[in-house]
Amino acid sequence: MAMTATEKQRYARHLSLAEIGAAGQSRLKNSKVVVIGAGGLGSPSALYLAAAGVGKLALVDYDVVDLSNLQRQVLFTNADVAQSKVAAAAKRLAALNPDIEVVAHDLQLTADNILDTLREYDVVIDGTDRVSTRYLINDACVILGKPLVSAAIHRFEGQALTYLPERGPCYRCLFPNAKDGQVPNCADAGVLGVLPGVMGSIQATEAIKLILGIGELLTGRLLTYDALTTRFDEFTVARRTDCAVCGEHPTILTPQDAVPKSKTTAAQRALISHSTPRQLQLRLGSAAESTTPILLVDVREPHEFERGHLAGCVNVPIGELAARMDELVASLSGSSRGRSSRPDVVFVCRSGGRSLQACEMAVGARLTAVPINLDGGLLAWARDVDPEFVVAPV
Template structure:
């Protein structure tokens, strides 16, 4: 099938019966736009939009959906608000620290527009609940940062015949598109195969410019509004790629694979993306934060020598580090690039932020014949908690 340019999309939602006088006043700037008008606003009032993730992209998206007059917003999120979220997740405030993100987002939406109905799904989206949750909505917005969820969202939307607005951000780069298997390409036409596990860092590992969330999230809402009202030309068949450093947009065309297999059922998405459970590390290859502190003191006093290897990214290393640690990022180790930097004749102690990445590197080194290697259980978070509580966490 050709791209969106040759596909006329009907309005996604039937119009509601009427607007109240208060709604006429609130949405007056929409009503005087010929392409939107009364009928478009009535369609927005009748629309049900599901937002997956009340995080960086979900935050601006939900606020603008509510401001635009979308009648029902569903929120899928099982996380709580942390201090590091506030740099970009503008729907939450300091008062919300420790609260459910879904509940925090609901309160902000209702503060902005009490006429919006908010439905909470405080659960982790998976193959067992996605179809049931999606069934109650007209369009799905997904701004999550992992490939397993993206494929799940795509497949569930395709099975139910619903459009899916996708956004992705990392550091200074953003991408956004519309996928609708009924009329054009789906996410699998853009990414037939998932990238190797660990090859693309999450925002927690690689960072993200906070304002990028607003730039990409607002485009996602723009696409949802066009789908709901049937106006304009959507991004179906096109991917917008944004570089915030260069302040440049470029467009990629995406066509439906004529040989692609129909999507008829959900799958094991973590297996498809090569994401399994965290490596199991036996006690003989693990060290606690207090044990590591004692090892460092002993080494400084002339005791047993060892190398402390930090497998995080350089930006993380700048925020907080364990004294004496040498930075060798995980990607360089797994690719083999740093093989000559890791001695085999000296004990290695690996660490990351929480222990997941260092456990992965530990398993890789053991598989390649290293025998004198351990990792810090709980990572920097455990070190700050148990040894240097005055240091910052992120």
């Protein structure tokens, strides 16, 4: 189909590139890309894909715009706060390029709807921040045979990988076992606002190259970017023959629902005990004569721990807890030598969320009879017990 005069003008800088030209621009126009997650990564990738003239551009998200999103989610403005993300994004993208079709999927992807949602698109961009959703998307793309451009961000670091069906490793080849909670998300760990701008732009670049069939893709190469040192690195990643979804004998043949947030049952959850800051203060004060000693475990990131922590606390970041559970069990049996009973384990974090996850993991691993959560975390401790206590920002 011939290009209109306005299209010729709009895409003039693409048309002058020999690698794109009129034929490439027409390929972009005939392509369909779906961006999952209208957030930090989805914002720049959707904006650039719309600007580049991708003919059909879909966004999937079920959230509303929050004021704290605007630090990095450049699709939105102040006026969009409390609005549906995909609706606001669709309006913005249509304003940027009225010649393309923008589709808003206001839904949460599940094992039941993901194949139907992704089926019609040529390229999938994963801009989500939840590990379990990442696996769901990866598995759906492997099953559908769709290229997938993944990226992830954490504090000052980003990474990206492009999966090509039959040609390279998938996300599950790279991380066979990660689970939600082991990788803190933006809300827990914080993120430099411009970082997703870099990584999301890389995702858009990969998608455009893929559609045009030019250049080299990040297939079998994990790209990492450290914004603090301004260093890009890459690591060769091989396809795993024993991968559960793309390997020789796959065990995942249909998408599986996101790993539940917690595998603990209600009965197990009932084994978790809760402590207010004042109760913990009383317990610590009387620990010397108490029959049951206390082990305090701070599950925040080391940079948060260094800024201020409770006396006698050990630091085991939530992401390392599963791997270091044996070490903790050993320290428990060590410290209980000569005592009448094993210590109670109290988990603490900034606001009580990560520590509750830690309690659930401790119940699952039978670390202690009754793990105790410091409800409200160290923020509550500073408020109710020790106003001088410094709680590092995340």
